[in-house]
Amino acid sequence: MNDATRDIEALIELMARLPGLGPRSARRAVLHMIKKRALLMIPLADVLQNVAASARECLTCGNVGTTDICDICTSEKRATGELCVVEDVADLWAMERAGAFKGRYHVLGGTLSALDGVGPEDLSIPRLRDRIADENITEVILALNATVDGQTTAHYIADALEGRVTVTTLAQGVPIGGELDYLDDGTISAALRARKSF
């Protein structure tokens, strides 16, 4: 096996570490790339090289971008005064795709978890307090996942910020396009409790 063949092996081994890929699917992906060399592999290699050189976390909100302060934090079009708190960058991107929020974000970097030993100081909760004071925030919108850990974290933050700022959270209920027959009991109960006049 020469050096270059070892590179193919190394590529498969690295690809297999990505979430959602294992050794078998990584091999398949690498073979596919090699077959589509001009259309897929070379552009992918170039763009990955660029991103690897430039990607970093926003020092203000924790979003992933290519500058020290991300595009959202620097944008003059985004409303000041509102902060949307999310667990992870993926959640921030999901909010952005929905396109309904025009304020700025704060990425926690996870959820509180007694089991995994994650306390408030391991997340960016202290920085959230600082931002609320520094940026004259009036409303904090908790857009945390509707999981046990997510909701525990939401309660902790709401308690910690009580009296300093308005804290709201995403509504819970029937998803758009959702069929009652396929929904879990908890969602139906939540939607019924939060019912509104038609």
Added chain:
Amino acid sequence: MNDATRDIEALIELMARLPGLGPRSARRAVLHMIKKRALLMIPLADVLQNVAASARECLTCGNVGTTDICDICTSEKRATGELCVVEDVADLWAMERAGAFKGRYHVLGGTLSALDGVGPEDLSIPRLRDRIADENITEVILALNATVDGQTTAHYIADALEGRVTVTTLAQGVPIGGELDYLDDGTISAALRARKSF
């Protein structure tokens, strides 16, 4: 959105074209890479760049490597005289992992398929004939998938080579570790037909 942020979007879009990944899992993979920048993203970018620059198909057997003639074809340790015919490079790699075959390979590049308009001239069947003559091949082992298309192709090749070379095929039967209760009827029938003295 600046140029560099567009690179992240472009990276997600390219990753989503890999088999086994969609837009959502590509986003997840890219975020994971950015988080593991030093350990995963930078090595991956480097090795991908190397492979993109050097990967090519072996001119003799169709295996993927980094030289015009692959390591297996040039190896002096591999038996001459035996050719193992596989559909795809992934199958060649599977044979190599098993480590049971010490000869050389011939990658067809697919299977015959009347439905998809794939004829013998679209595969490397003419080259297989040439190799049998040029390399003094005495046995061709058909290691094609046990699918309808794979077996059709096996029959076609066996007919085409009849009288010129010994043509054999992989045995069919109960897989190692297989439980009869979970096997399909066809496999059980094949294993019974091909039963051997204990």
